[in-house]
Amino acid sequence: MPTSDRNQRRAYACTLKRAAGILGIALTTGVVLLWLNQQAIERYWQQTRHAPSPFSDISLAGWQVGAQLEDTLRSHLQRAEQWLAPAQDIAADTPLVDSTETDSDDGTSDLPDATPTAPTTEPNGLAMDDIGGQPARDGTPLDMSVPHAGSTLAPQTTPVTSPAEPVTQPAPQPSTPALRDEHTHAILLTPQDRVLFIGDSMMQGVAPHVMKTLLKQYHVQSTNLSLQSTGLAYPGAFDWPGTLRSTLASTRDIKVLVVFLGPNDPWDMPSRARGPYLKFKSPAWETEYRLRIRSILEQAKARDIAVIWIGPPAMKRVALSEGVRFLDTLYQSEVEAAGESYIAVDDLFGYQDHRYSEPVMLNGRQVKLRSDDGTHFTVTGQKLIARAVLSLLQPAPEPVPVEAPTAPAETTPSAPPAQTSTSSAARQVFADPATTAPRRDRSADAAQVFAPRP
Numbered sequence: 001m002p003t004s005d006r007n008q009r010r011a012y013a014c015t016l017k018r019a020a021g022i023l024g025i026a027l028t029t030g031v032v033l034l035w036l037n038q039q040a041i042e043r044y045w046q047q048t049r050h051a052p053s054p055f056s057d058i059s060l061a062g063w064q065v066g067a068q069l070e071d072t073l074r075s076h077l078q079r080a081e082q083w084l085a086p087a088q089d090i091a092a093d094t095p096l097v098d099s100t101e102t103d104s105d106d107g108t109s110d111l112p113d114a115t116p117t118a119p120t121t122e123p124n125g126l127a128m129d130d131i132g133g134q135p136a137r138d139g140t141p142l143d144m145s146v147p148h149a150g151s152t153l154a155p156q157t158t159p160v161t162s163p164a165e166p167v168t169q170p171a172p173q174p175s176t177p178a179l180r181d182e183h184t185h186a187i188l189l190t191p192q193d194r195v196l197f198i199g200d201s202m203m204q205g206v207a208p209h210v211m212k213t214l215l216k217q218y219h220v221q222s223t224n225l226s227l228q229s230t231g232l233a234y235p236g237a238f239d240w241p242g243t244l245r246s247t248l249a250s251t252r253d254i255k256v257l258v259v260f261l262g263p264n265d266p267w268d269m270p271s272r273a274r275g276p277y278l279k280f281k282s283p284a285w286e287t288e289y290r291l292r293i294r295s296i297l298e299q300a301k302a303r304d305i306a307v308i309w310i311g312p313p314a315m316k317r318v319a320l321s322e323g324v325r326f327l328d329t330l331y332q333s334e335v336e337a338a339g340e341s342y343i344a345v346d347d348l349f350g351y352q353d354h355r356y357s358e359p360v361m362l363n364g365r366q367v368k369l370r371s372d373d374g375t376h377f378t379v380t381g382q383k384l385i386a387r388a389v390l391s392l393l394q395p396a397p398e399p400v401p402v403e404a405p406t407a408p409a410e411t412t413p414s415a416p417p418a419q420t421s422t423s424s425a426a427r428q429v430f431a432d433p434a435t436t437a438p439r440r441d442r443s444a445d446a447a448q449v450f451a452p453r454p
Contacts, residue, residue, distance in 0.1 A: 186394035199260035201228035209386035231264035260310040266323020313345035316374020
């Protein structure tokens with residue numbers, strides 16, 4: 001065999017070995033990444049394909065260890081982010097722009113601040129004075145700023161609270177129920193109270209406006225746990241009832257819970273018993289989903305927390321919009337049965353029969369309320385919803401101090417003490433010094449002044 005042929009075969013064999021080694025490394029890396037990220041893959045598969053992933057049936061002994069390692073790594077990363085948060089320019093620590101500033105996101109000026117009473121009411125029930133021109137005359141305009149993209153994964157609060165790892169504390173003492181105004185039925189808040197926001201990316205846009213007004217005008221703190229791509233259909237991806245349970249167990253001063261979610265839920269979903277997926281709109285699906293809604297409402301009721309539930313509006317995508325319409329009927333019926341407050345965004349936006357419309361007419365002008373994806377909202381749309389929430393909240397009046405009545409002085413049979421009447425006191429104050437003091441002889445003083453000098 002010629003030498004050249006042997007060299008070529010050796011080179012070919014070396015190339016195959018290198019290729020096999022690279023392929024083996026790639027396969028091993030892929031398997032390790034799949035092993036470590038199995039929960040994230042499962043969540044993504046559920047939310048995009050609405051079915052269990054092909055890896056969910058793996059029952060190998062060491063397979064679940066990867067999920068435990070993933071949880072541990074995420075926990076350490078969250079702690080590191082919280083430790084580094086004060087030194088970073090993130091939305092949780094970046095102060096919102098002052099409420100008097102204007103944002104040009106949609107070409108409109110600030111909407112007025114929400115108050116229980118307003119001077120002008122549009123057909124959809126909102127006060128919208130001068131929406132396209134000067135700010136309304138009924139109060140300070142809401143903040144136009146919104147968090148940047150880096151804040152969508154971190155809950156906003158004062159102080160920052162993480163939904164993934166709530167601080168474990170002893171069970172709180174029984175709290176006093178939320179008070180309501182006897183005339184407007186608005187929920188009364190004191191500076192010692194706190195408002196909790198939970199929901200998906202829709203709430204991420206609305207909550208900052210409400211939080212800014214609560215802090216600036218009501219002096220009320222709030223916590224925003226909203227997280228994108230979450231809902232009630234896939235507790236394996238994110239469990240809102242469980243997160244709420246742990247949050248309420250560690251926080252005593254929450255008086256109001258605001259909920260806004262839905263577009264991530266109108267699909268087939270797994271049952272609570274981890275059995276086969278339940279078909280959307282089926283009786284079993286509806287029963288299971290209602291139980292998850294009631295879980296949130298019952299947890300709030302057990303701690304005397306008032307609930308404001310926001311029902312999502314019609315969507316641009318027809319299939320998604322029909323699914324959201326079905327969810328709205330479940331939200332509204334359960335919330336009203338529990339005696340809590342429900343806000344239908346369809347009514348706020350003037351959508352007739354749950355029909356998507358963009359732009360809409362407000363105060364005789366066309367206003368864009370929805371973002372280009374037809375699901376989320378522009379700043380103006382976010383503010384309209386924020387106004388509706390604030391119209392249900394009101395600062396509690398300061399208590400008027402009442403002086404305790406003084407007991408009358410006890411008298412004894414002995415002679416009463418001498419008292420000076422007002423007239424006698426006045427005579428003493430304004431009496432002529434000439435009549436009340438001995439007259440001084442001024443002749444001696446004069447003699448000293450005018451005495452001749454030697």
